[in-house]
Each structure stands twice: as C-alpha cells, then as structure tokens.
Amino acid sequence: xxxxxxxxxxRFGDAVALAQVSLDVRPGEFVALLGxxxxxxxxxxxxxxxxxxxxxxxxxxxxVDFLAADARKRRVGLVFQHYALxxxxxxxxxxxxGLRVRPWRQRPRRADITSRVSELLSRVRLxxxxxxxxxxxxxxxxxxxxxxxxxxxxxxxxxLDEPFGALDAQVRTGLRRWLRELxxxxxxxxxxxTHDQEEALELADRIAxxxxxxxxxxxxxxxxxxxxxxxxxxxxxxxxxxxxMRRDTGGLGAGGWVPRGEPWHGHYPHAxxxxxxxxxxxxxxxxxxxxxxxxxxxxxxxxxxxxxxxxVGALEADVAxxxxxxxNLAVGAxxxxxxxxxxxxxxxxxxxxxxxxxxx
Amino acid sequence: xITRASIVRVLMILVTLAVLTVFxxxxxxxxxxxxLDQGLRAFIQVFHQAEARSAIWLTLLVAAxxxxxxxxxxxxxxWLMARFEFRGKALLGAFIDLPFSVSPVISGxxxxxxxxAQGWFGxxxxxRNLAVIFxxxxxxxxxxxxxxxxxxxxxxxxxxxxGSEEEEAARVLGAGSWQMFFRVTLPNIRWALLYGVLLxxxxxxxxxxxxxxxxxxxxxxxTTVPLEVEMRYNEYDYVGAFAIASLLALLAVLTLAFKxxxxxxxxxxxxxxxxxx
Numbered sequence: 001x002x003x004x005x006x007x008x009x010x011r012f013g014d015a016v017a018l019a020q021v022s023l024d025v026r027p028g029e030f031v032a033l034l035g036x037x038x039x040x041x042x043x044x045x046x047x048x049x050x051x052x053x054x055x056x057x058x059x060x061x062x063x064v065d066f067l068a069a070d071a072r073k074r075r076v077g078l079v080f081q082h083y084a085l086x087x088x089x090x091x092x093x094x095x096x097x098g099l100r101v102r103p104w105r106q107r108p109r110r111a112d113i114t115s116r117v118s119e120l121l122s123r124v125r126l127x128x129x130x131x132x133x134x135x136x137x138x139x140x141x142x143x144x145x146x147x148x149x150x151x152x153x154x155x156x157x158x159x160l161d162e163p164f165g166a167l168d169a170q171v172r173t174g175l176r177r178w179l180r181e182l183x184x185x186x187x188x189x190x191x192x193x194t195h196d197q198e199e200a201l202e203l204a205d206r207i208a209x210x211x212x213x214x215x216x217x218x219x220x221x222x223x224x225x226x227x228x229x230x231x232x233x234x235x236x237x238x239x240x241x242x243x244x245m246r247r248d249t250g251g252l253g254a255g256g257w258v259p260r261g262e263p264w265h266g267h268y269p270h271a272x273x274x275x276x277x278x279x280x281x282x283x284x285x286x287x288x289x290x291x292x293x294x295x296x297x298x299x300x301x302x303x304x305x306x307x308x309x310x311x312v313g314a315l316e317a318d319v320a321x322x323x324x325x326x327x328n329l330a331v332g333a334x335x336x337x338x339x340x341x342x343x344x345x346x347x348x349x350x351x352x353x354x355x356x357x358x359x360x
Numbered sequence: 361x362i363t364r365a366s367i368v369r370v371l372m373i374l375v376t377l378a379v380l381t382v383f384x385x386x387x388x389x390x391x392x393x394x395x396l397d398q399g400l401r402a403f404i405q406v407f408h409q410a411e412a413r414s415a416i417w418l419t420l421l422v423a424a425x426x427x428x429x430x431x432x433x434x435x436x437x438x439w440l441m442a443r444f445e446f447r448g449k450a451l452l453g454a455f456i457d458l459p460f461s462v463s464p465v466i467s468g469x470x471x472x473x474x475x476x477a478q479g480w481f482g483x484x485x486x487x488r489n490l491a492v493i494f495x496x497x498x499x500x501x502x503x504x505x506x507x508x509x510x511x512x513x514x515x516x517x518x519x520x521x522x523g524s525e526e527e528e529a530a531r532v533l534g535a536g537s538w539q540m541f542f543r544v545t546l547p548n549i550r551w552a553l554l555y556g557v558l559l560x561x562x563x564x565x566x567x568x569x570x571x572x573x574x575x576x577x578x579x580x581x582x583t584t585v586p587l588e589v590e591m592r593y594n595e596y597d598y599v600g601a602f603a604i605a606s607l608l609a610l611l612a613v614l615t616l617a618f619k620x621x622x623x624x625x626x627x628x629x630x631x632x633x634x635x636x637x
Contacts, residue, residue: 049528049532050531050532051528051531051532071531071532072531072532072533072534072535072536073534074532075534076532077532078528078529078532080525080528080529082525084525084526084528084529085526085529086526086529086530086543086544086547087526087548088547088548097530097533097535097543098533098534101530101533101534101535101536101539101543102534149529149533150533152533153533153534
C-alpha cells in the first residue's frame with residue numbers, strides 16, 4: 001500500500017501543528033516520524049488514523065482518497081503509548097473487539113473469531129493469557145496485546161504512537177527488535193512516531209525528522225545520521241559538537257583548523273560546523289587543534305572525552321575504551337585533535353558536507 | 361504495651377463512635393421506636409390508609425421519572441465536560457452545580473414564578489388547561505432540578521481521569537458511535553453511574569423543601585412521602601408520621617447496604633481501576 005501524504009496543514013487556533021507536510025511511504029516500508037514534542041508528529045499520525053483532520057492537503061492510499069473515509073472504515077491499526085486497552089475486557093475480548101464490532105454481514109463467525117484471537121495471541125507470544133485482564137499484565141505484555149488488537153482487523157497501515165515510551169529500557173530494546181521482525185514478516189506498511197532517535201535509527205527503513213510542523217529531512221538512518229540536511233537534524237540526532245567558524249585571511253576556520261575545498265568562494269563571513277564525537281581523531285602529529293582532557297566518561301565499549309581545545313572551546317570526542325590505557329588518555333593529558341568529518345552551515349541555507357582527504 | 365499513639369487512636373475511635381451515635385444512630389432509632397410506639401398493628405394500619413398509599417405511589421412515580429431523566433442528562437453532560445473543549449465550559453460546570461448551592465425552597469419558588477398562575481408561562485398554561493404548579497408535573501420538574509448534579513458530578517471527574525484514548529481506540533478498530541458508547545464508555549463508568557443513580561434516587565424520594573413549595577399539599581394528589589410525614593406530624597398523628605418516615609429511613613439504609621454489597625461483590629474490579637474512588 002503506497003501511502004502518499006500531500007501538503008498537509010493543520011492549525012490549532014494560532015498554533016501551527018503541521019505546515020505543508022508531504023511524505024510518501026512505500027508498501028511494506030517502516031518509516032519513523034522523529035521529532036521533539038510539539039513537532040507535529042502525533043498530529044500527523046492522528047490525521048492518518050482519522051482521529052483528526054487537516055485544514056489543507058490530501059492523503060491517498062494506492063491512489064484512493066484516504067481522508068474521505070471515516071476512521072472506522074480506514075482499516076488502520078493504531079497502537080497508543082499508554083496501550084489504551086479496554087480495561088473491562090479480557091485480553092481475548094480486547095483482541096476480538098475489532099472483529100466483533102463489524103456489521104453482521106462482514107462479521108466472522110464466532111469460531112473464526114476465537115481461532116483468530118488464539119493465532120494472534122501466539123503471534124505476540126502471549127499464549128494462555130487470553131482470559132486475563134489488562135491490569136494483570138506487565139507493560140510489555142500490555143503493549144503486545146495492543147499490537148495484537150490492532151493486527152486483528154488486518155490493517156492496511158500500522159500506526160505506532162510512541163509505543164515503547166512507557167516501558168523500561170530493557171523491555172523496550174527486546175520489544176523493538178521483535179516488532180521489527182514481526183513487521184518484516186507481515187510486510188506491513190508502518191509509521192512509528194517517536195522522540196527517541198535511537199529507536200528511530202534502529203527500527204526504521206527511513207526517518208522523517210520533524211520540527212515545528214515541518215519535515216526537516218527524510219532519509220535512511222545512515223543519511224540522516226551522516227548527512228544531516230539542517231542544523232536541527234544535526235543537533236537532534238546523535239550527539240554533536242557545534243563549532244563557530246570565522247573567515248580570516250587563511251579562509252573559513254576555527255582555532256587553526258581550515259577545512260579545504262570550501263564551495264562558497266569567500267562568500268559567508270561566518271559559518272557553523274557540526275562534528276560528531278566519533279569524527280574527532282585524537283593523537284595525529286599534524287593535528288590543527290591542541291587541548292587538554294577535562295573528563296573521561298567510560299560508557300562500555302566507548303569512552304566519552306571532555307576536551308578543552310585552545311581557540312575553540314569545549315568539545316566532546318569518542319574513543320574506543322581500550323584506547324584509554326593504550327594511548328595514555330587520562331584527565332589532564334595534553335592531546336592533539338583532528339576533525340575527520342563535518343557538516344557546515346552558513347547564511348540561510350547553505351550547506352557543505354566536508355570530509356578529510358576529500359577535495360584536497 | 362500502651363503507647364501514646366495507641367491511646368490517641370482509641371480516643372479518636374471513641375469520639376467518632378460517640379458522634380455517630382448521637383447524630384446518626386439515635387435519630388434513626390427514635391424514628392423506628394416512635395413508629396412502633398402503639399404496637400405493630402397500628403404501624404401496619406398506617407399503610408392501609410389511602411393517603412399513605414397515594415403518597416408512596418406518588419413518590420415512586422416522581423423518582424421513576426426524575427432518575428432516568430437525570431441519568432441521560434448526567435451522562436450527556438459528563439461526556440460534554442470530559443471530552444470537549446468549548447467556550448462557556450466553566451459556566452456549564454457552574455450551572456450543573458447550581459442546585460447544590462441554591463436553597464431548595466428558592467428553587468421551588470423559582471418554578472412557581474415560572475409556571476404558577478401569575479408566572480411567566482402561567483397564562484399560556486391556563487389557556488391550554490395544563491396544571492404544573494400544585495400538580496404532579498411541578499413535583500417532577502423540581503425533583504429533576506434538585507437532583508440534577510448527582511449523576512453528572514459523579515461521572516465528570518472519572519471520565520476526565522480515564523481520558524478518551526479507549527474511545528479513540530474503539531473508533532479506529534471500526535466501532536460506530538453507539539458501539540463505542542455501549543461497549544467502551546458505559547462499561548468504564550458503570551460503577552460511578554450506579555452510585556450516582558443511588559444517590560440521585562435517595563434524594564428524589566426524600567426531597568422536601570422544593571417539593572413543598574410547588575406541591576400545594578393536596579392530600580391524595582400532590583403529597584409525596586416527605587410531605588405526608590410533615591402533614592401528619594403537624595396534625596399530631598405521631599405514629600402515622602413516624603411510620604411513613606421509617607420508610608424513608610429504610611430507603612436510606614437499603615441504599616447504603618446495596619452500595620456496600622456492590623462494592624464488596626465487585627471489589628476486584630473496583631481495585632483494578634474500573635472506577636477511581
């Protein structure tokens with residue numbers, strides 16, 4: 001099912017929730033809508049579910065106008081952050097709900113509903129939980145029931161609204177992988193709303209990064225992470241160092257680092273460079289920057305270093321943990337630092353993706 | 361070992377018991393003892409009188425109309441208050457509470473001013489030979505008004521706390537409006553609704569002030585149980601007054617017992633968040 005969202009706009013009073021949002025989702029694709037709260041991602045999901053309506057714009061599914069259909073006729077599976085299970089129904093009744101409320105002509109027979117429910121229960125690995133009530137389940141189990149309930153109606157489109165938001169970290173990771181496998185198995189077109197970039201990077205085929213009601217960038221996790229299109233995407237996804245660049249006689253630079261191959265022909269007096277912590281190399285002899293290690297944070301296989309660079313300021317760099325001892329990287333040590341990769345922005349929308357060795 | 365804390369606790373329990381005895385149990389006991397003052401025969405005899413029977417019948421009739429009306433109104437108002445944002449919402453909330461804050465006598469007077477012979481709609485009603493004040497319709501109207509807040513006030517905080525996510529889930533799963541209401545909304549509020557109905561019913565049957573103003577105290581026609589009690593008391597028919605009063609007292613006891621029974625019977629469901637109370 002190809003989902004096509006065209007120039008959707010939605011206002012709430014004076015507040016613009018969505019401004020001219022367009023997005024195409026391919027059949028079977030898993031797309032994450034990633035953004036901070038208030039970025040409009042949930043509004044977009046609610047519009048697709050039929051719980052809200054846009055002021056302008058169109059949505060079509062395989063060329064058919066999707067917005068014309070009432071919420072109950074869209075065959076959309078929606079999973080809420082807080083599960084929204086029917087608290088007075090058992091797990092089995094919850095899952096059967098979407099089948100039981102059908103007009104009697106389309107309603108499956110009782111025996112068919114029962115077998116479909118038990119099939120779904122085993123698919124979400126909750127065999128034997130059918131007669132329990134939602135309050136008797138853990139958060140992860142409840143969310144799996146919610147998913148089974150959404151899948152029961154054989155949706156054309158699966159919408160997930162922060163589905164792991166209320167779960168603790170360990171359950172979340174397990175459920176995430178499981179969900180991705182399930183989605184691939186069912187080949188179900190899926191939209192995930194999340195503010196958790198890690199979740200989006202891990203799960204999605206493509207990520208749409210949203211901010212203030214617009215999509216800032218759509219791309220694969222690799223594109224969004226390594227080639228962020230806007231300063232917002234740089235700062236929202238992953239950790240990043242932000243460095244103010246200034247033009248002088250030697251070119252556009254900061255603290256002695258002047259990236260080669262500048263495409264702007266001396267046009268902008270100032271620019272901002274974004275460098276990921278893992279793209280700062282420590283210890284090269286011809287390094288442009290020198291500084292001191294202020295703190296070392298060991299985070300498993302990786303260690304984060306807080307650096308104070310002369311002429312630049314505080315930066316963060318990542319190194320492999322085993323390098324700490326091998327290369328004498330301790331608090332107070334003097335180090336040389338070389339940027340390996342950066343994305344630079346200048347003026348209104350000028351962007352330059354720079355890599356060491358390229359363009360020299 | 362006797363500690364300060366345990367002494368305080370015993371003291372508090374004793375004070376509570378004393379207050380309950382003086383203010384609740386003694387009056388209740390007096391009602392029944394006065395009713396049975398001249399023996400069981402005299403007590404039973406009271407309920408063979410036409411006036412008593414007609415008063416009981418009228419009270420049942422008024423409650424049978426007022427309670428369902430307020431059930432519908434209460435659910436609709438709570439739905440409106442809990443699910444929608446609109447201009448004048450605070451005002452609607454205040455209006456729902458109005459019958460609580462206005463003295464019932466004033467409420468009764470207001471209805472007389474509206475529907476009485478000299479009232480706004482008086483001439484229109486007289487032309488069509490319709491009697492509201494000093495007749496049964498007036499009793500029903502004021503009772504509906506007086507008991508207006510009971511069900512809505514029970515439901516509003518609950519429905520606000522529950523939120524609309526389950527209803528949205530039902531819609532997306534294909535439920536129509538009525539399916540959503542009867543399969544999701546109503547089951548989620550059933551205990552609060554039942555509790556509201558019990559309170560509403562107790563008040564509908566026991567209301568005195570407002571009913572007294574619009575009734576006109578016509579024996580066999582417009583006297584409800586509370587009015588009948590007062591009239592008999594004023595006529596020095598103590599056995600009759602207290603015998604009928606014991607019915608109202610019994611209603612109160614039964615209401616409480618029924619509520620307690622329900623809470624015991626469905627304690628697991630109540631504990632699991634079916635109702636936040």
